[in-house]
Amino acid sequence: MNNLKLKVCGMRDPENISGLLDLRPDFIGFIFYPKSPRYVDEMDGDFVMRIPLSIHKVGVFVNESLENIVTLADKYGLEYIQLHGDEDLDFAKAIREKGLKVIKVFRVMDTIPFVAKQYEGIADYFLFDTQSMNYGGSGRHFDWNILRTYNINVPFLLSGGVQLEDIDQIKEMNIEKLVGVDVNSRFEVEPALKDIEKLKLLKEAL
Numbered sequence: 001m002n003n004l005k006l007k008v009c010g011m012r013d014p015e016n017i018s019g020l021l022d023l024r025p026d027f028i029g030f031i032f033y034p035k036s037p038r039y040v041d042e043m044d045g046d047f048v049m050r051i052p053l054s055i056h057k058v059g060v061f062v063n064e065s066l067e068n069i070v071t072l073a074d075k076y077g078l079e080y081i082q083l084h085g086d087e088d089l090d091f092a093k094a095i096r097e098k099g100l101k102v103i104k105v106f107r108v109m110d111t112i113p114f115v116a117k118q119y120e121g122i123a124d125y126f127l128f129d130t131q132s133m134n135y136g137g138s139g140r141h142f143d144w145n146i147l148r149t150y151n152i153n154v155p156f157l158l159s160g161g162v163q164l165e166d167i168d169q170i171k172e173m174n175i176e177k178l179v180g181v182d183v184n185s186r187f188e189v190e191p192a193l194k195d196i197e198k199l200k201l202l203k204e205a206l
Ligand SMILES: O=C(O)c1ccccc1N[C@@H]1O[C@H](COP(=O)(O)O)[C@@H](O)[C@H]1O
Pocket: 009, 010, 029, 031, 033, 036, 037, 038, 060, 062, 084, 127, 129, 134, 135, 136, 137, 138, 139, 140, 159, 160, 161, 162, 182, 183, 184, 185, 186
């Protein structure tokens, strides 16, 4: 089995970002949802633009307008747009038509929705997160057993309270399309400030 990819989400602080970049994660995520405690109101655009292209920049949005998404993608050089709200297939297609890549999130309770199959050829990745009142950042798992029968042709990242202690179990599930993990609140000292030493252990475990 290949190494699992690592996406670290909810970054904001320049020094903290620099520490993360030294670990060479596969994806770095910025949350542009105003109600999130990890909301990125303003960052130094030049600094963000200098992040090596090998570390893919992801903007996380919840029911945001296409216009605002495109504006922020231009400003920060976002490569992927993570649709974490109730955005539909047509919206995902519109994002693609703007030349951006799509991570479509399904906030899962106990099943993967039937509509997911329609995203084949549209979504670059799925991200399965735990259903919660605040859209994301719950720090909680869902029942990962529902992924064992996954048969859609879209690779996915597993999210929702993923922590270091989970990695062995995630690897043992040995699901072909499960290509990486997305981590957030379980690696924080405070919202939007990550524990780099803990992330280093995670990177080694992957
Ligand atoms: O973290 C948030 O505040 C947030 C708010 C709105 C949408 C997404 C958000 N975060 C995403 O939630 C998942 C899981 O996070 P956690 O590990 O359970 O804390 C992750 O993809 C974040 O990008």
